[in-house]
Amino acid sequence: MRRQLETVLREAMRAGSLAAGARLPSSRDLARQLGVSRGVVVDAYGALGAQGFLRLRERAAPTVASRPDSPAGQHADEQPPIAPPPRFDFAATTPDVSLLDRRAWIRALERSLRDAPDAALDYGDPRGDLGLRRCLVDYLGRVRGVVATPSQVVVVQGFSQAIDLAFRVLAAAGARRVAFEDPSHDEQWVAARRAGLEPVPVPVDGDGIRIEPLAALAPDAVVVTPAHQFPTGAVLESSRRRALLAWAARSDALVIEDDYDSEFRYDRAPVGTLQGLDPSHVLYVGTVSKTLAPALRLGWSVVPAKLLDRFVEAKRYADSGSPALEQLALAHLIDSGAYERAVQRARIAYRRRRDALLAALEESLPDCEVEGIAAGLHVLLRLPAGVGAPEIAAAAEARRLHVRQVADFSLTEQTASQSALVLGYGRLPEPAIAPAVRELAAAVADLS
Ligand SMILES: Cc1ncc(COP(=O)(O)O)c(C=O)c1O
Numbered sequence: 001m002r003r004q005l006e007t008v009l010r011e012a013m014r015a016g017s018l019a020a021g022a023r024l025p026s027s028r029d030l031a032r033q034l035g036v037s038r039g040v041v042v043d044a045y046g047a048l049g050a051q052g053f054l055r056l057r058e059r060a061a062p063t064v065a066s067r068p069d070s071p072a073g074q075h076a077d078e079q080p081p082i083a084p085p086p087r088f089d090f091a092a093t094t095p096d097v098s099l100l101d102r103r104a105w106i107r108a109l110e111r112s113l114r115d116a117p118d119a120a121l122d123y124g125d126p127r128g129d130l131g132l133r134r135c136l137v138d139y140l141g142r143v144r145g146v147v148a149t150p151s152q153v154v155v156v157q158g159f160s161q162a163i164d165l166a167f168r169v170l171a172a173a174g175a176r177r178v179a180f181e182d183p184s185h186d187e188q189w190v191a192a193r194r195a196g197l198e199p200v201p202v203p204v205d206g207d208g209i210r211i212e213p214l215a216a217l218a219p220d221a222v223v224v225t226p227a228h229q230f231p232t233g234a235v236l237e238s239s240r241r242r243a244l245l246a247w248a249a250r251s252d253a254l255v256i257e258d259d260y261d262s263e264f265r266y267d268r269a270p271v272g273t274l275q276g277l278d279p280s281h282v283l284y285v286g287t288v289s290k291t292l293a294p295a296l297r298l299g300w301s302v303v304p305a306k307l308l309d310r311f312v313e314a315k316r317y318a319d320s321g322s323p324a325l326e327q328l329a330l331a332h333l334i335d336s337g338a339y340e341r342a343v344q345r346a347r348i349a350y351r352r353r354r355d356a357l358l359a360a361l362e363e364s365l366p367d368c369e370v371e372g373i374a375a376g377l378h379v380l381l382r383l384p385a386g387v388g389a390p391e392i393a394a395a396a397e398a399r400r401l402h403v404r405q406v407a408d409f410s411l412t413e414q415t416a417s418q419s420a421l422v423l424g425y426g427r428l429p430e431p432a433i434a435p436a437v438r439e440l441a442a443a444v445a446d447l448s
Contacts, residue, residue: 003044028407091402097293101342127155156315157319176198177200179221255278292342382419
């Protein structure tokens, strides 16, 4: 269906019946019109964007790109207008990159380059620098209860690369389907589809992913966010943790543990990793994307023995190993304690923002319920009955607020029908939070 849709749209653009600058419906609307899942449209749009046929912008409907070989492109010298940046950005997937201590990073990089032996600048072990892998084993063992030897650690370019490698390895071994929490991060389903795997949804409630549907779905792997479910914020409850691992052991399935923001927890005790409970069935992945900056493309995976050789081989053929100097710099930061100090500083800053957000919501939107507040960089805002999230998101957009709804992360219509917004505070400095929430409340008022 994705390919069919992609072909139809491409032909219309080639023939000029969809002219440069024309605005297409949002993926959500088109999916509804065609009666297909939103993922089909997202994938088709994504492919056409990558091929240069569509201009894709976050939170805006795609427009047909102007290309020299398109009939419209030959005449259209006007670029489609670039949407002005949002006044307030509630993005939930990005941290405040301005918190990165650039001086500390420069010092660590400089030191890496100065002190690195020549061998460190050559092609190396695709798993990454041994020094970094050793210090990750210590750090993750101490802070997250991860059980590993350095030989099992593979330094990756973020969680995105880890699942890409894992999915390719699984698909090559004959895997067919991978289960995802519903709702969950939408780009991860695309990664599965690109590897030829079928994403299957598993419902999430206040205790995290439900385990009993797994037996009937029989996926080869399941991707979970147990410390802080994305985007609901639920913590995977302890009997479910045990049940999940028991299911994985029984069915010899892989659990992929996305530990994307566990460093930021505010008023609850740390939750250990699934990996620490069953290293042979859990592929554990962490990242600096929230703690330092996504652009560094640095993360780590701890790979179960049965997958290790194939995973390392996939990493070798993907990029011959992650960039070496950044790995050495990260090892310096972790070894010297600077990494944990940076996490601690960021935690204090985000906690203040979280508190400011809760206070502002209480004041401006007292009828909404707020969930998932104990950790991470976002909360879930449940709208009162009768208030539709798509309408609120559109009204917010008109006021130049960037807000995503749970429906954007939903694999099924049932979850998509939940009326809830995902409010991130990584991109909102503390003083901007109250005005941003007042503006959101005004968007809600626009509709009443
Ligand atoms: C749920 C979730 N997992 C993982 C990541 C991190 O991905 P990466 O490490 O590839 O930057 C993010 C970042 O937005 C996320 O929201």
